[in-house]
Amino acid sequence: MKNCILAGVGGQGTVLASKLIAQTAMEAGKFARTAETIGMAQRGGSVVSHVRIGQTAEDVSSPMLPLGSADLLIGFEPAEAVRTLPYLKKGGAAVVSVKGVQPVTATLSGKSYDVSAMLSYLREQVPNLVEVDTEAICEACGSSKVANVALLGAAAACGALGLTVKEVEAALERRLPAKFLDMNRKALAQGAEAYQGANLK
Amino acid sequence: MAKELLMGNQAIAAGAIRAGVGVVAGYPGTPSTETLETVAARNPGDIYVEWSTNEKAALEVAAGAALSGVRSLVTMKQVGLNVASDPLMSLAYIGVKGGMVVLAADDPGPISSQTEQDTRQFAEFANLPVFDPSSPEEAYRMIQDAFEYSEKYGTPVLFRPTTRVCHGCASIDLDGQRKKPAAGNFEKDPKWVIFPKLSFQSHLKINARQPVLAEDFSGYWGNVLTPGSGKKGIAAGGVSWAYLKEAISLLGADCRLLKIGTSNPFPERLALEFLDGLDEVLVVEELSPVIERALVHLAGRKHLPVEIFGRQTGHITGAGENTVESVKKAVAEFLEISFEETAAAEPPALPVRPPVLCAGCPHRASFYAVKQAAKGVKSVFCGDIGCYTLGNAMPLDMVDTCLCMGAGITMAQGIRRAAPDTKTFAFVGDSTFFASGITGVVNAVYNETDMTLIVLDNSTTAMTGHQPHPGTGKTMMGEVTEKISIPKVLEAVGVKKVLTVNPLQLDQAIAAVREAMAEKGVSAVIFQSPCIAVVKPDRPVRVDTDKCVGCRKCIREIGCPALELDGKKVRVEPSACTGCGLCTQICPVSAIEKEE
The missing domain is CATH 3.40.50.920 (Rossmann fold)
Known part of the structure; x- marks a missing residue:
């Protein structure tokens, strides 16, 4: 059984990413279950997606995973990654975008929250941390919308879910319109490279 | 067998299609919305699907179909059932011919709702059977049984999934043969006309039916x-x-x-x-x-x-x-089992991140224009249900009340009657206006109550994921129909001053609100600007750092999520900005400009 939690800010594409993971797992013959945040929180609020992969439905009865059970945390935003860290199990891996999204409440108070403090906390807490410069990847791919796929690339490459980059790519191909495919393939590959880079450290 | 990753709502739709549903009506509401959308998307061609103007209308459309012998499904969120309860309570006595399922999705939390009401209690209240699936895969099977039970016992049945079932996905086997929708034929019969005597007789029959159905349920696989x-x-x-x-x-x-x-x-x-x-x-x-x-x-x-x-x-x-x-x-x-509770490390202080109006949302401009126009006037701003409820957040702070669909318009009238020195405004979205706003406006015109109606017309039902409505000119059957004009409706019911303006033209927007406010009786301003999610964004604006004096007026006044602090100055996050240009009209030193 594999558990994955995705955390981000409404509008960052967590729902699509969780579906892609579940679909990839299904295509590999597994049973997949997800729980999504849909509704008001999608307007810039904190959003969380849960993905659970088992052999059969009985392996994963709850749609939301228990605390301390995630094999992988995919953080689309550093503070949101910290917020959901209690879901990560001991020895679990985390793939996190290093780009912070400032909430309006922080900007209004005149004090942006400290993104680097979140990142150092994550480094302290998670030995298997992969940091992804999604902003650079988005720029290289020519779209601000591919950060989720870049994170998926790193997530697949790190192996925590038992899915390969090739399998995710195949799921992408089945799901995305042809005109967006090249750009997303590139983002996926660059995300996977971010994992290799992290390994070299 | 075809295995698919389906969301609970999609699974319910697939099950209903398989069960031979012929008419599907509903009103969008989280967490129910995707059910009807999926029926429309997977429509084999012989199912009639509509977004109705509200849940009451939807339930009545479905009831008419069921009386004609066609299986019907009506979808809504739990609070929608309050709106539809009038026809449902009576229909429970009348019964149905074709199977009829009333899907009311409950929202424990609540995550996206006003109440934590329980549709299972409604089932007791209305004497109706209720199905309560525990997973998407179970929902797929149960919805098909719900139609069978409905037809077997001649009663509408309630189907109530909750958010985690509706919005959870699971691998589901879509099996077997689809039943074709029945051909409808309305057979005239006095039993379709509710009268006190008929209700009494029906009540006796329902009382006798309950234990039989309970016994049937004792052997049901879902229990x-x-x-x-x-x-x-x-x-x-x-x-x-x-x-x-x-x-x-x-x-x-x-x-x-x-x-x-x-x-x-x-x-x-x-x-x-x-x-x-x-x-x-x-x-x-x-x-x-x-x-x-x-x-x-x-x-x-x-x-x-x-x-x-x-x-x-x-x-x-x-x-x-x-x-x-x-x-x-x-x-x-x-x-009495002991277990170890996992103690988590204390994380650094986390920023709070409540939902906000999107960057570039035209509602931000509309709220801001009204705020400017009403400066210095003792005012109350009545809000309503939709994305624009988020206008309550700082710094806009423009929603003083929110109760239920359409309530803002009528509450504004009560506030005015109780506190005649107060100017009242009611904000309503285009979809909510059609759903339950019009009667409130008629009420104000008829009773000569002073108020200013602000219609936030973004050409879609945004909060629930962009469904069409009577003002959009599109139906769920893919037809293009005549758009119902909000200004014409308002004029027809007797609103004397009806102004239509683009809220992103700030000066004109403020002037229009001032003009409407000055009018006695009911006045209306319709702010027309499409939701940013349904149109292509403009090029982002940018801050000329030489000109920016760091006064942060833009941030303080409108709180757009694309505006960030960069040291003492302001920067615009280009991936978030849609180029709406509102901030360029607020900056006192013209430091924010549109890129040419």
């Missing part, structure tokens, strides 16, 4: 008794059943379990079998203690020496969702 050891048992329903199974397996516990998938009429025979010989029972459910009360009632009637714990006794949380953790804790305490 399950699992044997186990000891004198303690646990009962659960809905998604709480999934949490319970997981908690039991995590704790390695063993006891007798009862799953209730149809709480009304309560499957008493099965429940008695469960209670037999038990000393204590824990009931795990969300929202109202429906199963718990049914068991207490049954145990009392049969003088069973069993104690029953749950929401009523504080053993299960009385508000909000259950989780695997909360259920695990309750089960461990109940069965």
Whole structure:
């Protein structure tokens, strides 16, 4: 059984990413279950997606995973990654975008929250941390919308879910319109490279 | 068999299609919306699908179809059932010919709703059978049974998934042959006309039917008794059943379990079998203690020496969702099993991140224009249901009331009557205007109440994911129809001053509000600008750092999420900015400009 939690800010594409993971797992013959945040929180609020992969439905009865059970945390935003860290199990891996999204409440108070403090906390807490410069990847791919796929690339490459980059790519191909495919393939590959880079450290 | 990853709502739609549904109507509402959308998307061509103007209309459309012998489905969120309760209560007496399922999705938490009401209680109130699936895959099967039961007993049935079932995905086998929708034929019969005498006779029939149906449900696959050891048992329903199974397996516990998938009429025979010989029972459910009360009632009637714990006794949380953790804790305490609670490290202070109006949302400009125009005037701003409820957040702070669909318009009138020195404004979205706003406007015109109506027309039902409505000129059957004009409707019901303006033209927008405010009686400003999610964004604006004086007026006044601080100055996050240009009109030193 594999558990994955995705955390981000409404509008960052967590729902699509969780579906892609579940679909990839299904295509590999597994049973997949997800729980999504849909509704008001999608307007810039904190959003969380849960993905659970088992052999059969009985392996994963709850749609939301228990605390301390995630094999992988995919953080689309550093503070949101910290917020959901209690879901990560001991020895679990985390793939996190290093780009912070400032909430309006922080900007209004005149004090942006400290993104680097979140990142150092994550480094302290998670030995298997992969940091992804999604902003650079988005720029290289020519779209601000591919950060989720870049994170998926790193997530697949790190192996925590038992899915390969090739399998995710195949799921992408089945799901995305042809005109967006090249750009997303590139983002996926660059995300996977971010994992290799992290390994070299 | 075709295996698909389906969201609960999609699974319900697929099940309804397979069951031969012929007419589907509904009104969007989280967490129910994707059900009707999926029927439309997968329509084999012989199903009529519509977004109705509101839930009452939808239920009546579906009732008409069911009386004509066609299987019908009506979809809504739980509070929508309040709107549709008038026809539903009567329909319970009249009954149906074709199977009719009323899907009302409950929202424990609540996550995206005003209330934590429980549709299972509504089923008791209306004397209707109710199905309560515990997973998307179960929902796929249960919706098909719901149609069968409806036809078998000639009654509409309620189907109530909750958010975690609606918005959870699962691998589902879509099996077998689809039943074709029946050809409709309305056969005239006095039984379709409700009169007091008929209601009395129907009431007797319903009373006689309940125990028969309860017995039927005692053998239904959705209600399950699992044997186990000891004198303690646990009962659960809905998604709480999934949490319970997981908690039991995590704790390695063993006891007798009862799953209730149809709480009304309560499957008493099965429940008695469960209670037999038990000393204590824990009931795990969300929202109202429906199963718990049914068991207490049954145990009392049969003088069973069993104690029953749950929401009523504080053993299960009385508000909000259950989780695997909360259920695990309750089960461990109940069965006296010790377990280690995972202690998490103390994280650094996290920023709060409530939902906000999107960057570039035209509602921000509309609220800001009204705020400017009403400066210095004692005013109350009545809000309503939709994305624009988020206008309550700082710094806009422009929503003083929010109650239910359409209520802002009429509450503004009551406030004015109670406090005549107060200028009242009512904000309503285009979809809400059609759903339940028009009667409120007529009320104000008729009673000559002074108020200014602000229609936020973004050409879609945005909050629930961009559904068409009567003002968009598109239907769920893919047809292009005449757009119903909001200004024409307002003029027709007697609103004397009706102004239409683009809120992103700030000066004109403020001037229009001032003009409307000056009018006696009912006046209206229609702010027309499409939702940013349905149009291509403009090029982002940027801050000329040489000109920016760091006064932060833009941030303080409108709080757009694309505006960030960069040291002392302001920067625009280009991936978020849609180029709406509102901030460029607010900057006192013209430091924010559109790129050419």
